[in-house]
Amino acid sequence: MKRLIPIIILLSACCHPTEDVHLSEYVSTLVGTQSDWTFSTGNTYPAIALPWGMNFWTPVTAEREEDGWAYQYDKHKITGFKQTHQPSPWINDYGAFSIIPGGGPSWFSHESEEARPYYYKVYLADHDITVEITPTERAAVMRLTFPESDSSIIGVNPFQGGKVAFDDAGATGYSVQNHGGVPEGFRNFFVIKADVPLGEAFATSRGQIVTLYIASSFISEEQAVRNLNEVLDRSFDEVKTAAQERWDKILGRIRVSGVTEEQYRTFYSCLYRSSLFPRKFYEMGPDGEPVHYSPYDGKVHDGYLYTDTGFWDTFRALFPLLNLVYPDVSREILQGLANVARENDFLPEWASPGHRDCMIGNNSAAVVADAAVQGLVSREDLEVLYNALVYGTEHVHPTVSSTGRKGHEYYNTLGYIPCDVGVNESVARTLEYAYDDWCIAQVAKLLDRPQEEIDLYLKRSRNWRNVFDPSARLMRGRRADGSFQEPFSPYKWGGDFTEGNAWHYTWSVFHDIPGLVDAMGGQESFEQMLDSVFKVPPIYDDSYYGYRIHEITEMQVADMGNYAHGNQPSQHMLYLYNWTAHPEKGSVYIREVMDRLYSAAPDGYCGDEDNGQTSAWYVFSALGFYPVCPASGQYALGSPLFPKAAVSLPGGKTLTITSKGSNPVYNDIRLNGKPINNNYVDIAPIRNGAHLTFRVSHQNTN
Ligand code: CA
Numbered sequence: 116m117k118r119l120i121p122i123i124i125l126l127s128a129c130c131h132p133t134e135d136v137h138l139s140e141y142v143s144t145l146v147g148t149q150s151d152w153t154f155s156t157g158n159t160y161p162a163i164a165l166p167w168g169m170n171f172w173t174p175v176t177a178e179r180e181e182d183g184w185a186y187q188y189d190k191h192k193i194t195g196f197k198q199t200h201q202p203s204p205w206i207n208d209y210g211a212f213s214i215i216p217g218g219g220p221s222w223f224s225h226e227s228e229e230a231r232p233y234y235y236k237v238y239l240a241d242h243d244i245t246v247e248i249t250p251t252e253r254a255a256v257m258r259l260t261f262p263e264s265d266s267s268i269i270g271v272n273p274f275q276g277g278k279v280a281f282d283d284a285g286a287t288g289y290s291v292q293n294h295g296g297v298p299e300g301f302r303n304f305f306v307i308k309a310d311v312p313l314g315e316a317f318a319t320s321r322g323q324i325v326t327l328y329i330a331s332s333f334i335s336e337e338q339a340v341r342n343l344n345e346v347l348d349r350s351f352d353e354v355k356t357a358a359q360e361r362w363d364k365i366l367g368r369i370r371v372s373g374v375t376e377e378q379y380r381t382f383y384s385c386l387y388r389s390s391l392f393p394r395k396f397y398e399m400g401p402d403g404e405p406v407h408y409s410p411y412d413g414k415v416h417d418g419y420l421y422t423d424t425g426f427w428d429t430f431r432a433l434f435p436l437l438n439l440v441y442p443d444v445s446r447e448i449l450q451g452l453a454n455v456a457r458e459n460d461f462l463p464e465w466a467s468p469g470h471r472d473c474m475i476g477n478n479s480a481a482v483v484a485d486a487a488v489q490g491l492v493s494r495e496d497l498e499v500l501y502n503a504l505v506y507g508t509e510h511v512h513p514t515v516s517s518t519g520r521k522g523h524e525y526y527n528t529l530g531y532i533p534c535d536v537g538v539n540e541s542v543a544r545t546l547e548y549a550y551d552d553w554c555i556a557q558v559a560k561l562l563d564r565p566q567e568e569i570d571l572y573l574k575r576s577r578n579w580r581n582v583f584d585p586s587a588r589l590m591r592g593r594r595a596d597g598s599f600q601e602p603f604s605p606y607k608w609g610g611d612f613t614e615g616n617a618w619h620y621t622w623s624v625f626h627d628i629p630g631l632v633d634a635m636g637g638q639e640s641f642e643q644m645l646d647s648v649f650k651v652p653p654i655y656d657d658s659y660y661g662y663r664i665h666e667i668t669e670m671q672v673a674d675m676g677n678y679a680h681g682n683q684p685s686q687h688m689l690y691l692y693n694w695t696a697h698p699e700k701g702s703v704y705i706r707e708v709m710d711r712l713y714s715a716a717p718d719g720y721c722g723d724e725d726n727g728q729t730s731a732w733y734v735f736s737a738l739g740f741y742p743v744c745p746a747s748g749q750y751a752l753g754s755p756l757f758p759k760a761a762v763s764l765p766g767g768k769t770l771t772i773t774s775k776g777s778n779p780v781y782n783d784i785r786l787n788g789k790p791i792n793n794n795y796v797d798i799a800p801i802r803n804g805a806h807l808t809f810r811v812s813h814q815n816t817n
Contacts, residue, residue, distance in 0.1 A: 681722020
């Protein structure tokens with residue numbers, strides 16, 4: 116018997132890799148939680164949620180429940196369980212409230228904790244209470260197992276400024292918690308149904324189970340009661356089973372086989388993180404139709420809305436991943452974006468839930484364009500979105516300076532934002548606006564706009580050349596008089612750049628890599644500059660910030676020179692080797708990053724995960740390609756991790772990817788049997804269902 120077991124496992128691993136297992140069992144929600152504000156291995160929390168669900172739940176280990184670092188793996192005590200909408204500790208939460216079984220903090224251990232997307236369980240030792248939580252999109256069920264006691268208690272904390280009222284049926288209340296991005300009068304109305312009194316002592320017998328049914332609404336208390344229907348009259352286990360099935364289905368859009376269990380865990384934990392944000396901000400009204408409270412005008416409108424994402428991070432790989440694997444969700448997200456444009460003048464850049472002042476760029480253009488070129492936006496919505504994009508090129512939001520385009524008056528006249536006119540991060544803005552203009556041109560083409568309008572944005576898309584210093588072969592701050600910034604250090608973070616330096620930002624010409632190759636003096640020079648990123652020491656100048664920001668530390672400890680995979684400006688860089696004579700150098704680095712900088716452990720990321728972006732890099736890279744330039748209709752080719760992967764596409768179509776050999780370097784890549792002679796593959800045939808094969812051809816190897 117003992118000899119048979121491994122053979123059976125081997126057979127099932129090679130032939131029916133993941134057909135019969137619950138893929139959600141491979142997910143650890145604790146990945147990235149071993150973080151604090153000085154050093155991030157993800158800066159995540161164990162979100163108990165359905166994919167893109169309106170409400171998430173998380174255990175809280177922070178002493179102050181309002182702390183942005185709600186759950187830190189190394190802490191010993193749980194202080195409560197909060198309904199959360201937090202996208203990032205740097206942005207913090209809104210509309211949160213918490214349930215406190217036992218009425219106060221308790222020691223716990225990770226050995227008595229089970230953390231799954233659809234289910235969380237922990238034993239609160241000081242209270243002798245077992246807590247279990249399972250979610251729906253707008254509600255949750257909490258199952259508490261009590262000890263023998265005449266003073267059992269369940270606390271409810273509506274957070275500062277909020278209210279809670281207890282009654283025979285449980286409790287109702289609201290949270291007003293926020294950190295901006297909401298209008299006056301913002302409330303998250305909650306309703307809790309319980310069969311014991313809440314907020315006061317009650318008697319329990321040993322093993323007594325108390326079940327809480329909890330729901331909320333950003334619209335009204337009445338709507339919160341309606342949202343409670345998601346769980347009412349269903350047992351905890353019924354809700355749990357449905358939640359697991361939902362996750363298995365979403366994760367099952369990509370099935371991979373042939374690698375180690377640890378690699379499955381890393382892959383599916385990354386896919387989980389890629390299918391949380393942006394989250395639903397709409398609710399199902401009395402007629403069963405989507406309605407939403409608008410954080411932009413404070414009114415209730417028909418239709419979809421999604422929120423809690425920063426486009427500076429997520430335009431790069433997260434949205435392209437949704438567009439390929441979850442286009443049904445993308446369609447709703449884009450309908451929601453068009454609704455935002457109807458409810459105020461600006462598209463969001465960092466939404467949580469409304470406009471937040473964070474990061475730079477005008478990368479809503481990339482999000483719109485990538486979905487539009489893949490046919491996921493209706494003509495009517497695209498016209499609304501296009502008008503908002505054009506408006507954004509000539510305006511900056513009156514109170515949220517990262518929305519619209521700060522410095523547009525310089526950019527649109529001089530062709531760059533000078534570094535000496537009081538607009539911070541001038542080079543990073545110029546580079547991102549130039550790419551965003553290229554994206555706007557793609558949308559203009561789809562809408563058959565006049566050629567002169569298309570040409571205007573294409574002309575502006577070449578503005579990156581205006582901050583390129585040919586003598587340094589790097590991007591560099593430029594003064595209003597046309598001279599370059601002195602002194603210049605490519606190791607200086609911030610200043611003319613955003614959370615990075617010239618080594619990082621020079622490559623942010625997503626839409627014109629051949630142009631960048633030329634500007635650097637040709638392919639050899641380009642390759643030499645790419646090599647240099649990894650060869651230069653991980654030294655830094657943090658004088659702009661006055662202290663070493665965590666992204667700098669994360670670059671240093673990764674031991675890859677000045678390559679900073681832990682932050683977004685670097686994340687497409689390895690794929691740029693495709694534009695050199697030695698794409699294999701990129702493949703080797705891509706595999707190194709997958710193998711060394713990602714895992715399924717609590718310290719499993721090499722920097723902020725950032726709402727699916729850093730995870731989406733892994734998912735794409737494991738499949739063997741990456742969207743270097745969203746909206747281009749192409750993926751740059753890389754090095755697939757799995758011998759076999761299958762992506763389920765709409766209409767019952769499948770993209771199958773197979774690779775032969777463990778060598779990360781492939782020189783015979785075929786689409787449907789036909790050799791690909793480019794460094795990229797077109798997305799259109801892939802979306803149509805295809806077979807992509809990666810092989811090593813010995814004829815071509817030296
Ligand atoms: Ca980041």
